[in-house]
Amino acid sequence: MGGAVQVAGDGIQAALKMGWQAIGGDEFLGSTLGSNWSPYNGEGHDGQGRRxxxxxxxxxxxxxxxxxxxxxxxxxxxxxxxxxxxxxxxxQFPKGDKQYHPVLLLWPSEVSWPEGGEIDFAETTSASDDVSFFLHYGSSNSQKDAKKQIDITQWHNYAVEWTPDAIVGYIDGVEWFRSEDPNTFPPGPMHATIQLDYFPDGGxxxxxxMRVAWMRQYQ
Known part of the structure; x- marks a missing residue:
């Protein structure tokens, strides 16, 4: 994690390419976390470590x-x-330990998991050279996924579009995941979360x- 911190910039955005209408978000200006965020405090992912x-x-x-x-x-x-x-x-996910998994996702707000679904629209390990999309659905936590080779240490724009017809993932404005199967769609509202999850694997x-320059939400 040494070296100079890269400037984030704005990059190529799916939102601009497709004319999405903004309704909110956070540019992470200033020195404190915005009041619309709720940090986790307690056990880590699957009871491992501590958040x-x-x-x-x-x-x-x-x-x-x-x-x-x-x-x-x-x-x-x-x-x-x-x-x-x-x-x-x-x-941006600077090179680190494979036991840490940066993830950008949507989590159910009303229907409990796993029935409420989960959309991991960017997940990787801190030692990887690829990123994955995981669409979780149903009471048995079924999954549909995709993987893309990418330099995760560089800044990239990761987006997800959820409509009544499809769930689509984008990286730097380019589609890389799509599901048009309604059985895979979440049954209720979702909210964005940002997590650095701990998956212990010995030692x-x-x-x-992980670093996030901005989070933008669209209608």
């Missing part, structure tokens, strides 16, 4: 979530859910981090 608001900061126009050598990490939920819509985030993890 703490101390792992979350806003620095130089970026959200930063850090994971330490003890499995302490962070995550947070956006307080504006909707059924159908679009979300786009500009994120203490190396400190790792």
């Amino acid at each position: 703490t608001s101390d792992a979350i900061s806003v620095e130089n126009g970026n959200l930063v979530i850090r994971g330490d050598s003890q499995g302490n990490t962070g995550g947070m939920a956006w307080g504006t859910p909707q059924k159908y819509g679009k979300w786009e985030m500009r994120a 203490s993890p190396e400190p790792s981090e």
